[in-house]
Amino acid sequence: MSSSELFIKEHDILNQALLAGQSEAMPGEYYRRHLLILSESYRRLVRESERMIARSDRAEREMSRLNAQLHQLAKTLEYKASYDALTQVFNRGAIIDRISQALENGPASLIVLDIDHFKQVNDTYGHPKGDAVICGLIERLRCCLQGMGIIGRVGGEEFTVLLENMDIDQALVIATRLHADLNARVLAALPQQKVTVSFGISWAAPQTRFDDLYASADAALYQAKLQGRNCICTNPSRVA
Structure with missing residues (x-):
């Protein structure tokens, strides 16, 4: 799915706002309505962006945690492969x-x-x-x-x-x-x-x-x- 398909509604609102901006001698209510629609769409995009950033930050923290666990596990396995379990000297x-x-x-x-x-x-x-x-x-x-x-x-x-x-x-x-x-x-x-x-x-x-x-x-x-x-x-x- 392309990015344009993900934001069909937003593209429609933006196109309508552009058309409204090109219109002349329309009542003020007409421009105000399109501005409010555009503002609300922008606010929603900002909220979604903030949620995506928060999820990305959480995902990055989780990835860092998993990487640390993986690194520790690799060290543990390497140690167990080289050292005698009872005496802790080389096997x-x-x-x-x-x-x-x-x-x-x-x-x-x-x-x-x-x-x-x-x-x-x-x-x-x-x-x-x-x-x-x-x-x-x-x-x-x-x-x-x-x-x-x-x-x-x-x-x-x-x-x-x-x-x-x-x-x-x-x-x-x-x-x-x-x-x-x-x-x-x-x-x-x-x-x-x-x-x-x-x-x-x-x-x-x-x-x-x-x-x-x-x-x-x-x-x-x-x-x-x-x-x-x-x-x-x-x-x-x-x-x-």
């Missing part, structure tokens, strides 16, 4: 991506750690207590790392710590500090029992694949388990 997919990106830009060390005898914790105290132990461990790691590493959860009770641009000796110092802290103080979530952790450490040169770096650290972790758990092992064969 498996996200930490793999982060490690891969780090290796594209430089060398990196990787600490893989696993809670010793964690199944016994779940079996003895229940899974909610096990979840609390995991969260307590993550808080302890964050405190000890002081922002120096990036934590990821790669399995139920297995975690990684990415140390960008650090060699294996620096990684060993950090792992030793974490290990000592866990042995010195029990976790608040399980004060009646010490929770210990086994560590495996590897290092890789730039452009190394994630799978190679992780496999090397995982082999060191397996060695730590074989040695009786609650200890640190490094992989002597550096991934290059």
Whole structure:
């Protein structure tokens, strides 16, 4: 529908007023009547315009509100896609991506750690207590790392710590500090029992694949388990 079809009545009133304006020697009442009709039509158009502007403003505010909600929803979905729901550290997919990106830009060390005898914790105290132990461990790691590493959860009770641009000796110092802290103080979530952790450490040169770096650290972790758990092992064969 064209704009002229929407305003047929208004166009008729305007045309009649123009014709009246071109007429001469007509009674004053004739001109007054056409002026009143034109004025009333104009007033109605003004009211409709004001209502349209108000609706437009409301629509714009609603659009802004919906856009803000959409933006927040996108951020929420992005966060949930990247972070572990329980611990709020990077989930498996996200930490793999982060490690891969780090290796594209430089060398990196990787600490893989696993809670010793964690199944016994779940079996003895229940899974909610096990979840609390995991969260307590993550808080302890964050405190000890002081922002120096990036934590990821790669399995139920297995975690990684990415140390960008650090060699294996620096990684060993950090792992030793974490290990000592866990042995010195029990976790608040399980004060009646010490929770210990086994560590495996590897290092890789730039452009190394994630799978190679992780496999090397995982082999060191397996060695730590074989040695009786609650200890640190490094992989002597550096991934290059």
